[in-house]
Amino acid sequence: MPTYNTVILDIEGTTTPITFVKDVLFPYVTSGLVKFLTENWGSPGLDQQIELLRQQAEQDIEAGIKQAVLIPHETSSNADQVRAAVQQCIEWQMQEDRKIGALKSFQGYMWKEGYESGELRGQVYDDVVPAFDRWKQQGCKIYIYSSGSVPAQKLLFGNSVNGDLLPYFSGHFDTSIGSKIESSSYIAISKAIEANPSDILFVSDNVKEIIAAEEAGFQVVLSDRPDITPLTEQDRLNRRVVTSFSQIP
Numbered sequence: 001m002p003t004y005n006t007v008i009l010d011i012e013g014t015t016t017p018i019t020f021v022k023d024v025l026f027p028y029v030t031s032g033l034v035k036f037l038t039e040n041w042g043s044p045g046l047d048q049q050i051e052l053l054r055q056q057a058e059q060d061i062e063a064g065i066k067q068a069v070l071i072p073h074e075t076s077s078n079a080d081q082v083r084a085a086v087q088q089c090i091e092w093q094m095q096e097d098r099k100i101g102a103l104k105s106f107q108g109y110m111w112k113e114g115y116e117s118g119e120l121r122g123q124v125y126d127d128v129v130p131a132f133d134r135w136k137q138q139g140c141k142i143y144i145y146s147s148g149s150v151p152a153q154k155l156l157f158g159n160s161v162n163g164d165l166l167p168y169f170s171g172h173f174d175t176s177i178g179s180k181i182e183s184s185s186y187i188a189i190s191k192a193i194e195a196n197p198s199d200i201l202f203v204s205d206n207v208k209e210i211i212a213a214e215e216a217g218f219q220v221v222l223s224d225r226p227d228i229t230p231l232t233e234q235d236r237l238n239r240r241v242v243t244s245f246s247q248i249p
């Protein structure tokens with residue numbers, strides 16, 4: 001029997017192929033960006049996203065990040081300049097694969113249209129749903145903790161190739177609770193879900209996340225999926241490493 005009663009899962013490289021994120025989701029944003037901005041310009045939803053990007057850019061400049069693109073406020077005469085700045089701001093952050101809340105929120109906002117039209121369907125590895133069923137039968141609660149925004153997580157699992165997987169989850173967390181490489185974030189999650197850290201199993205492909213969760217007292221499993229950053233001998237040392245959820249006891 002497992003020694004945990006709660007499972008918290010990363011998405012990219014853990015439940016979901018990196019290739020789906022890099023070759024499908026990200027190109028959906030980069031290739032459709034200009035059209036999307038033009039068609040939605042002036043809508044309250046897009047304005048809200050732009051404000052988040054603007055505030056992040058101001059913080060980035062203050063932090064000395066030179067590539068950051070400031071987004072001016074719109075007046076009657078400079079809409080084209082503002083739109084060009086928004087486009088440039090998103091493009092450089094996507095090139096860097098920044099795991100930053102404002103960008104992640106914007107991506108999710110754009111993906112909504114793609115999932116609703118059926119152009120996008122979330123992918124999970126074949127071993128994921130059987131593991132969900134097993135954990136539920138054992139009375140385990142399942143949560144998601146991803147850099148992807150909570151709305152983006154819900155779109156991916158709610159519109160997956162395996163159907164609507166959202167009923168499996170007891171909740172979702174993104175980086176609004178804290179960075180995935182800080183142990184304080186894992187402590188905050190354990191408090192939010194009222195679970196003992198030692199009763200929680202966290203699964204991720206990212207060693208820095210695994211170390212942070214270990215420091216918080218979680219049990220951990222390192223996910224070794226195709227296309228993840230290759231794991232070193234040091235990463236594997238004294239850790240359970242799996243290539244499939246079927247190997248998680």
Ligand SMILES: CSCCC(=O)C(=O)COP(=O)(O)O
Nearest residue numbers: 010011012146147148152153
């Ligand atoms: C659910 S959003 C799509 C994946 C994504 O954009 C992402 O950043 C996933 O990061 P993770 O922390 O799940 O590795």
Ligand SMILES: [Mg+2]
Nearest residue numbers: 010012013205
């Ligand atoms: Mg990951």
